[in-house]
Amino acid sequence: MGGFELTSGIAVGLAFGYALQRGRFCVNTGFRDILMVKDSTMFRAWALAVIVQMAGVTILSGLDLMPITVPPFWWAANIAGGLMFGVGMVLAGGCSSGTCYRVGEGMAGSLVALVGFGLGILLADRGALQPLQDVLRSNIVFVDGDQATLANVIGINPLWVGLAIPLAVGIWLWRGGVGNRQYASGGWAWHISGFALGAIGIAAWLSSSSVGREFGLSMTGPIRTWFVLALSGENYLDWGSVMIAGLIVGSFVAAWTHRELRWRVPRGSRILQAGGGGIVMGVGAQIAGGCNIGHSMTGMSVLSLGSVVTTTSILLGAWMMAYILFIRPMAAQSA
Amino acid sequence: MADTELDMRGEICPYPLVESKRAVEKLAPGATIEVLIDYPLALDNVTRWAQSAGHEVVETRDLGPSEWALVLRAKSAG
Numbered sequence: 001m002g003g004f005e006l007t008s009g010i011a012v013g014l015a016f017g018y019a020l021q022r023g024r025f026c027v028n029t030g031f032r033d034i035l036m037v038k039d040s041t042m043f044r045a046w047a048l049a050v051i052v053q054m055a056g057v058t059i060l061s062g063l064d065l066m067p068i069t070v071p072p073f074w075w076a077a078n079i080a081g082g083l084m085f086g087v088g089m090v091l092a093g094g095c096s097s098g099t100c101y102r103v104g105e106g107m108a109g110s111l112v113a114l115v116g117f118g119l120g121i122l123l124a125d126r127g128a129l130q131p132l133q134d135v136l137r138s139n140i141v142f143v144d145g146d147q148a149t150l151a152n153v154i155g156i157n158p159l160w161v162g163l164a165i166p167l168a169v170g171i172w173l174w175r176g177g178v179g180n181r182q183y184a185s186g187g188w189a190w191h192i193s194g195f196a197l198g199a200i201g202i203a204a205w206l207s208s209s210s211v212g213r214e215f216g217l218s219m220t221g222p223i224r225t226w227f228v229l230a231l232s233g234e235n236y237l238d239w240g241s242v243m244i245a246g247l248i249v250g251s252f253v254a255a256w257t258h259r260e261l262r263w264r265v266p267r268g269s270r271i272l273q274a275g276g277g278g279i280v281m282g283v284g285a286q287i288a289g290g291c292n293i294g295h296s297m298t299g300m301s302v303l304s305l306g307s308v309v310t311t312t313s314i315l316l317g318a319w320m321m322a323y324i325l326f327i328r329p330m331a332a333q334s335a
Numbered sequence: 336m337a338d339t340e341l342d343m344r345g346e347i348c349p350y351p352l353v354e355s356k357r358a359v360e361k362l363a364p365g366a367t368i369e370v371l372i373d374y375p376l377a378l379d380n381v382t383r384w385a386q387s388a389g390h391e392v393v394e395t396r397d398l399g400p401s402e403w404a405l406v407l408r409a410k411s412a413g
Contacts, residue, residue: 024375024376024379026348026376028348029348029349029376029380032349033349033380036349036352036353037352037356037380037384037387038387039380039383039384039387041380041383092347093347093348093349093350094347094348098348105401107347107374109345109347110347180383183379183382184378184379184382184383184392184395184403184405185375185376185378185379185403186375187375187376187379255401259399259400259401260375260400260401261400261401262373262400262401262402264344264345264373264374264401265345266345266346266347267345270346270347270350273347274347326349326353330353330356330357333357333360334360
């Protein structure tokens with residue numbers, strides 16, 4: 001691994017972890033709370049992060065300043081994997097990035113979920129569930145020989161689509177206003193974290209692409225490389241792997257410098273739930289070819305149809321599980 | 336001193352929110368509850384939910400690194 005690959009990966013990871021911790025950014029919370037408590041604050045942070053990155057990547061690739069890779073549209077894997085990931089993240093109490101930054105803050109439940117996530121990835125990538133992954137990924141849809149995107153599927157220049165979506169979503173966010181900027185815990189308001197994460201996403205694309213990894217932020221692949229190294233000794237570490245290490249350190253530094261570092265251990269049954277949820281998340285993310293970062297932020301920024309379908313499936317899986325686990329029991333109690 | 340206490344320290348997301356909501360909705364109008372929370376996002380979303388549901392956030396006491404006591408008062412009937 002070259003010096004720039006190492007340093008730029010760590011630098012982007014540090015910034016990513018710092019921003020995730022200060023923004024308390026979690027796609028699980030964002031997707032779940034729209035339905036559970038009709039609160040869209042975190043969802044707006046995610047939407048802003050997506051459109052900032054989408055506009056930036058569209059412009060940079062449109063000017064030929066950066067090569068990009070579009071995640072494939074293997075629709076069965078996108079749907080099944082996305083649904084599993086959504087169900088798993090509600091059980092685990094955090095999406096993949098949420099889980100990783102909470103490890104840096106000292107949350108034992110998230111550490112257990114992360115170990116489960118890594119094992120789930122290996123289970124589908126090279127373990128007992130590999131045949132399932134192979135079947136679900138066997139049908140890839142191309143458009144004129146290229147990976148399917150929101151642009152080529154309707155025959156429009158990606159430059160227009162990649163700028164029209166950020167404009168439309170941006171207007172929607174703008175009209176909703178920022179709301180209360182002072183959060184009880186003193187963290188960043190949603191628009192600050194959304195903008196910061198979008199900008200970090202662009203920096204990730206630029207630095208990662210410059211060392212031959214033509215993609216931006218992702219979690220599933222990088223976490224897989226660490227687990228493969230730990231369990232089999234094979235070394236596939238790359239820009240993404242060091243970025244993940246930087247993420248956890250960045251979150252640790254953010255928590256430490258804001259008096260939020262603390263070792264927290266949930267009770268036994270919750271540890272099992274977090275670990276089980278982590279495994280389900282890992283299997284789902286591996287089958288879909290990415291998670292709430294690789295698909296729902298980075299893949300969306302290159303308009304991948306597979307990423308849009310995966311993200312929609314994650315949302316539906318999370319809502320289904322939140323309904324079973326929280327909404328229905330709460331309604332039964334109030335009735 | 337609040338009328339009841341709910342210790343959500345160590346819990347994973349979203350149990351602090353779910354249990355706080357459940358507990359506040361069981362309170363008599365005007366009664367108070369002290370929720371112990373050790374997770375920043377939970378402090379934010381429990382506070383935000385309470386305000387949007389019309390309950391009063393009486394105080395947020397800092398108890399140390401990543402630990403807070405959030406005192407909520409259930410809204411009056413009607």
